[in-house]
Amino acid sequence: MFKACLLGLVGVTTVLASASCPGLTVSHDGTPAGTFKNVSGIQVYHTYPPKGKHNASTAILYVTDIFGVPLAQNKLLADSLARAGHTVLVPDLFHGDAVPANALEGPGFDFPAWIAKHPVSESDSVIAKTLAYMRGELGVKKVGAVGYCWGGKYVPRFLKGDAGGIDVGFIAHPSNLDDGEIEGMVGPISIAAGDLDDAFNATRRRTAEDILIKKNTTYQTSLYAGAPHGFGVRVDLMNKRQKFAKEGAFYQAVGWFDAWL
Ligand SMILES: *[C@@H]1O[C@H](CO)[C@@H](O)[C@H](O)[C@H]1NC(C)=O
Numbered sequence: 307m308f309k310a311c312l313l314g315l316v317g318v319t320t321v322l323a324s325a326s327c328p329g330l331t332v333s334h335d336g337t338p339a340g341t342f343k344n345v346s347g348i349q350v351y352h353t354y355p356p357k358g359k360h361n362a363s364t365a366i367l368y369v370t371d372i373f374g375v376p377l378a379q380n381k382l383l384a385d386s387l388a389r390a391g392h393t394v395l396v397p398d399l400f401h402g403d404a405v406p407a408n409a410l411e412g413p414g415f416d417f418p419a420w421i422a423k424h425p426v427s428e429s430d431s432v433i434a435k436t437l438a439y440m441r442g443e444l445g446v447k448k449v450g451a452v453g454y455c456w457g458g459k460y461v462p463r464f465l466k467g468d469a470g471g472i473d474v475g476f477i478a479h480p481s482n483l484d485d486g487e488i489e490g491m492v493g494p495i496s497i498a499a500g501d502l503d504d505a506f507n508a509t510r511r512r513t514a515e516d517i518l519i520k521k522n523t524t525y526q527t528s529l530y531a532g533a534p535h536g537f538g539v540r541v542d543l544m545n546k547r548q549k550f551a552k553e554g555a556f557y558q559a560v561g562w563f564d565a566w567l
């Protein structure tokens with residue numbers, strides 16, 4: 307029922323989407339609906355689909371940006387994905403030390419020191435433990451994953467086509483995603499890019515496309531006009547292009563999982 311509903315939707319506006327498909331909207335504000343659970347010492351935000359929409363054999367791992375689980379928009383976007391029919395888990399990648407939401411607004415936050423405290427091995431370990439919990443305790447058979455900015459590097463790292471990893475990926479404006487990580491992806495991958503994003507610029511995007519085409523990967527790339535780094539999560543809602551880009555990236559992810567997960 308949900309699939310049929312979604313099929314009619316591709317490319318239409320939020321207003322139409324919410325009118326013809328109740329639930330398929332992006333929450334920009336409000337109170338997060340999920341709850342935290344302690345999973346092997348990691349705080350993991352859990353948010354669930356409405357009853358009847360749930361396919362218990364699948365779930366989505368949400369790999370955040372540097373603002374992590376404390377950021378309301380991350381929890382609300384996870385809730386939006388849940389309303390589209392998925393159980394969504396958002397692990398705290400940074401053990402209580404995510405970058406404060408206002409860090410970009412002025413001087414004073416020491417980014418190099420923060421990066422030094424959070425090596426690749428830390429996020430790798432949190433993701434591996436969360437995946438083990440999903441496959442084990444939750445009994446999930448097929449795992450989809452979304453990754454934004456920081457998380458856009460880690461979804462490819464775990465999209466390996468093996469039994470314990472991620473089966474289907476979506477990433478938006480990835481940071482520090484290297485060619486080897488793109489090369490190593492096994493499984494369907496959808497990428498949302500913004501034309502104002504310096505971290506995943508036109509050169510990086512075309513390189514990624516060349517690699518995916520050469521490998522005959524099942525992929526999708528979508529480029530959003532006027533979309534800066536971070537647009538999948540944090541936008542200026544008064545800016546029409548940015549608002550469209552965030553919502554477009556959300557529908558892109560939902561459609562991708564509907565087809566491939
Ligand atoms: C979370 O669980 C771990 C054991 O898995 C325990 O050591 C830790 O104290 C717990 N943390 C909280 C905040 O409950």
Ligand SMILES: *[C@@H]1O[C@H](CO)[C@@H](O)[C@H](O)[C@H]1NC(C)=O
Nearest residue numbers: 504505506507508509510511
């Ligand atoms: C994109 O960024 C890379 C560095 O990561 C740089 O070499 C390249 O020139 C940039 N491309 C564009 C179109 O700005």
Ligand SMILES: *[C@@H]1O[C@H](CO)[C@@H](O)[C@H](O)[C@H]1NC(C)=O
Nearest residue numbers: 518519520521522523524525
């Ligand atoms: C690419 O993958 C598709 C789907 O798996 C397959 O049907 C097609 O034959 C492949 N193309 C090449 C050139 O290997």
Ligand SMILES: *[C@@H]1O[C@H](CO)[C@@H](O)[C@H](O)[C@H]1NC(C)=O
Nearest residue numbers: 361362363364447448566567
């Ligand atoms: C649930 O998802 C699995 C994995 O994609 C699929 O095989 C199964 O048919 C789905 N079940 C229903 C009831 O849609």
